[in-house]
Amino acid sequence: MKSNKLYQASTLQALALGYTKPVVTVQQLLGNGDIGLGTFESVDGEMIILDGVCYQAKNDGSVVRTEDAAGVPFAVAGTISDGKMIKMENMQDIEAIKTELTLSIDLDFSLNSIHVARIDGWFEKVHARAGAPYRSQHVSLKNILSKTQKDFCFEGLYGTLVCVYFPDYMDGINASGWHMHFLSKDKKLGGHVFEVKMSTGECLLQKIDRIEIQLPNDAAFDTYSLKDASKSEIEEVEQGNG
Numbered sequence: 694m695k696s697n698k699l700y701q702a703s704t705l706q707a708l709a710l711g712y713t714k715p716v717v718t719v720q721q722l723l724g725n726g727d728i729g730l731g732t733f734e735s736v737d738g739e740m741i742i743l744d745g746v747c748y749q750a751k752n753d754g755s756v757v758r759t760e761d762a763a764g765v766p767f768a769v770a771g772t773i774s775d776g777k778m779i780k781m782e783n784m785q786d787i788e789a790i791k792t793e794l795t796l797s798i799d800l801d802f803s804l805n806s807i808h809v810a811r812i813d814g815w816f817e818k819v820h821a822r823a824g825a826p827y828r829s830q831h832v833s834l835k836n837i838l839s840k841t842q843k844d845f846c847f848e849g850l851y852g853t854l855v856c857v858y859f860p861d862y863m864d865g866i867n868a869s870g871w872h873m874h875f876l877s878k879d880k881k882l883g884g885h886v887f888e889v890k891m892s893t894g895e896c897l898l899q900k901i902d903r904i905e906i907q908l909p910n911d912a913a914f915d916t917y918s919l920k921d922a923s924k925s926e927i928e929e930v931e932q933g934n935g
Contacts, residue, residue, distance in 0.1 A: 699769055701906045702906075714764070714766055733826075734765070844887065854873050
């Protein structure tokens with residue numbers, strides 16, 4: 694059986710507590726996978742990696758292709774090499790999609806494993822968000838986003854959901870459950886997804902059996918008490934609760 698690795702820069706606890714300095718570059722991240730999500734230095738927008746290209750969703754919902762040298766404080770990247778195909782129809786909200794995905798991995802006895810998925814489909818509605826750069830230190834992600842985040846709604850378009858699933862016991866290293874970012878087919882619109890309504894779609898779901906975590910290597914990282922990261926704040930900003 695082929696082994697599948699997920700590469701992660703830093704931890705979600707660190708990002709939640711305000712560690713937003715670069716850990717790796719986009720080029721280094723792409724050297725470890727061709728699909729993924731995350732954010733950029735100083736929480737400058739939302740990251741979507743698709744088909745080996747890294748995109749940045751800005752806080753007006755517009756998307757640009759990123760430079761290889763751009764700094765990354767937190768992100769994941771992997772590959773879908775032998776994924777499971779799932780057809781989806783009439784997904785009325787994001788919870789319906791999450792339920793379908795979770796049921797599929799449960800049927801394969803894989804709830805304790807990490808998964809990466811891409812869902813290509815026709816979306817009646819996508820409610821998403823992105824932030825703008827905010828230079829700070831020890832300012833929580835929740836407080837940063839309260840100052841810079843804007844949300845927006847796209848309607849009637851084809852695009853892709855990039856999805857990552859972490860099991861409950863890894864909560865804090867990343868967000869437990871499903872985390873989704875959207876990118877339109879024309880690569881012009883995107884963001885961190887709060888809500889969707891999808892008419893039809895096809896999902897490729899990949900089980901991950903290895904994770905590599907690149908921790909920050911500067912002294913500032915060790916000034917953060919990562920065990921104090923608020924689980925409720927992480928759920929609020931990462932799992933689409935507004």
